[in-house]
Amino acid sequence: METIFSKNKEEHPESIKAEVQGQLPTWLQGILLRNGPGMHTIGDTKYNHWFDGLALLHSFTFKNGEVYYRSKYLRSDSYNCNIEANRIVVSEFGTMAYPDPCKNIFAKAFSYLSHTIPEFTDNCLINIMKSGDDYYATSETNFIRKINPQTLETLEKVDYNKYIAVNVATSHPHYDSAGNILNMGTSIVDKGKTKYLLFKIPSSVPETEKKKSCFKHMEVVCSIPSRSLLQPSYYHSFGITENYIVFIEQPLKLDIVKMATAYIRGVNWASCLAFHKDDKTWFHFVDRKTKKDVSTKFYTDALVLYHHVNAYEEDGHIIFDIIAYTDNSLYDMFYLKKLSKDFEENNKLTSIPTCKRFVVPLQYDKDAEVGSNLVTLPTSATAVKEKDGSIYCQPEILCEGIELPHINYGYNGKKYTYVYATEVQWSPVPTKIAKLNVQTKEMLHWRADHCWPSEPIFVPSPDAREEDDGVVLTCVVTSDPKEAPFLLILDAKTFKELGRARVNVEMHLDLHGMFIPEKALKTETE
Ligand SMILES: CC1=C(/C=C/C(C)=C/C=C/C(C)=C/C=O)C(C)(C)CCC1
Ligand SMILES: [Fe+2]
Numbered sequence: 001m002e003t004i005f006s007k008n009k010e011e012h013p014e015s016i017k018a019e020v021q022g023q024l025p026t027w028l029q030g031i032l033l034r035n036g037p038g039m040h041t042i043g044d045t046k047y048n049h050w051f052d053g054l055a056l057l058h059s060f061t062f063k064n065g066e067v068y069y070r071s072k073y074l075r076s077d078s079y080n081c082n083i084e085a086n087r088i089v090v091s092e093f094g095t096m097a098y099p100d101p102c103k104n105i106f107a108k109a110f111s112y113l114s115h116t117i118p119e120f121t122d123n124c125l126i127n128i129m130k131s132g133d134d135y136y137a138t139s140e141t142n143f144i145r146k147i148n149p150q151t152l153e154t155l156e157k158v159d160y161n162k163y164i165a166v167n168v169a170t171s172h173p174h175y176d177s178a179g180n181i182l183n184m185g186t187s188i189v190d191k192g193k194t195k196y197l198l199f200k201i202p203s204s205v206p207e208t209e210k211k212k213s214c215f216k217h218m219e220v221v222c223s224i225p226s227r228s229l230l231q232p233s234y235y236h237s238f239g240i241t242e243n244y245i246v247f248i249e250q251p252l253k254l255d256i257v258k259m260a261t262a263y264i265r266g267v268n269w270a271s272c273l274a275f276h277k278d279d280k281t282w283f284h285f286v287d288r289k290t291k292k293d294v295s296t297k298f299y300t301d302a303l304v305l306y307h308h309v310n311a312y313e314e315d316g317h318i319i320f321d322i323i324a325y326t327d328n329s330l331y332d333m334f335y336l337k338k339l340s341k342d343f344e345e346n347n348k349l350t351s352i353p354t355c356k357r358f359v360v361p362l363q364y365d366k367d368a369e370v371g372s373n374l375v376t377l378p379t380s381a382t383a384v385k386e387k388d389g390s391i392y393c394q395p396e397i398l399c400e401g402i403e404l405p406h407i408n409y410g411y412n413g414k415k416y417t418y419v420y421a422t423e424v425q426w427s428p429v430p431t432k433i434a435k436l437n438v439q440t441k442e443m444l445h446w447r448a449d450h451c452w453p454s455e456p457i458f459v460p461s462p463d464a465r466e467e468d469d470g471v472v473l474t475c476v477v478t479s480d481p482k483e484a485p486f487l488l489i490l491d492a493k494t495f496k497e498l499g500r501a502r503v504n505v506e507m508h509l510d511l512h513g514m515f516i517p518e519k520a521l522k523t524e525t526e
Contacts, residue, residue, distance in 0.1 A: 004477060006040040006050070008038070016070065017068055018069050022489070022497065024065055024067070026064075030062055030518045030521070031060070031150070033128050033514055033515075035138075037508065037511075042054075046088075049335055051331075052093055054125070055139075056071055056072070058070065074123070076123050076124060090121050091269065094334075094335065121141055122141070122144075122157055130514065131203070131214050131215075132203045138173075143160070149521065166185030169186075170235065170236060170238065174240045181200065183198075184198050184199070188259075193225065194230070195225045198221045199219065201214050201217075202214055221291060224286065224293055234254050234273055235247070236307065238308060244285045246308065247283075247286065248284070249281070250281050251276040251277070252273060252274070259272045270331060276302065277302050283393070285362065294362060296389070305324045306330070307323045309405040309438075310413070310419075316361060317376075317377055318359075318360045318362055319360075321357045324395075354401075355419070358393050359396070379396050381393070381394065399441060401425065403422055404454070404512070408468070410467075411467055420433070421433075421434050422456065431447060433445065433453045433490070446488070452477045455474070456472045456473065457515050469493065472492045475487055476488050476500075477507050485505070485507035486500040
């Protein structure tokens, strides 16, 4: 386990030809680009948490039936400062560090008295985002880093905060049909009003502009005030339907006072997050046209979620599927100490990720009796009217034990049938890939001994007629040293293996990524 999680991984910036077994579809041409933590030790210092590791990008390029692999560390300012100092000098999620005295790039960190929140890291290790023709590595701070998807080189650093007042933003943006990005972020320090902002980054800028920057044209679409000024909710993703934004204000909250004093107290960012188990979880539905939050108060019991699966509208209801927990044990499980020592005995999940479906009636009989269930669709999910007019929602359980959900993005915001995900049993590390039919709850699986698959990515076939016409791609890390890691290609419909592309490198466990079809790649850089 130690090797898989915390051993520093070497980068392989020159492409390596993979050994392909089986038959890959001829239409599968493009780059699977993924991100995740690859280095957890610098000099004599070690990060505490798996999410702290320095971003290591890797890619699988599919070209005429062949597959090429490469990997490269993101040359973030955090990476460069740490490597130069040969110790951790930039704080990450679970590790508080103090800047190298001779470097002042992160010096703002010390001016906590004048700045409520210190400068965050640009170690963008979570996901990849597409903005126009460009690609960015992302995390959850105000910084993203442009990258070259072909060479994996690191390009400019973008500070969202220069354009709009967000201090943190999600790594799971949505894209509309024109390719514009819709994302959410929290404004913590702007005029003392803590709020959640939905913002848009256009996919293109006016032709006449000399220095083209989509970010200059970023705009706040609407905002939702935080229920608590000093404790906004933490969130990792949000949902979107044709007409609404689905935002869940969960009782896992960031404590701004704790964050502002974290440096002086020598504690990490993770300790500024707290789960308030007796609080409620509030649902917000913002009308994308009027930009107004639906006025009815919808809520459920305390839960913690990271990933929305999908959301859509049906007969006056909003249906949204999420992967939920009953506590915040997920973040605790990824402390490297827990992942290395007696892993199997000591690191059992205390809360199993559960795929829950909420069905929320937006149009309902306003004279309905208190205590009545307002849901009129065939589901076991309920929405019960309370005395004060608020509506208490309880979910239908779709399945247990899945995480890192992925759908056919063509069905995002629409009625859909399939979720591809990793399946976890007793540990936070997945052992299977699953396909769940959300209508029938039927499941298909793929597993193999000593194999640890990553987030599955669905790629539609060019002539797709059905939602699951395509392939599912997943990187498989092996715990058997005799077996090299591989990229697995499954037929999305049958979940049968089409092939694998083996690469003889020590591959890291990653988080998220995207497939870039050949036609979406700029040609001049090849
Ligand atoms: C550095 C930093 C943060 C980083 C959070 C990270 C890195 C979260 C990763 C979450 C993942 C990978 C979840 C998977 O389900 C915060 C708390 C936003 C704010 C303070 C500064
Ligand atoms: Fe995520």
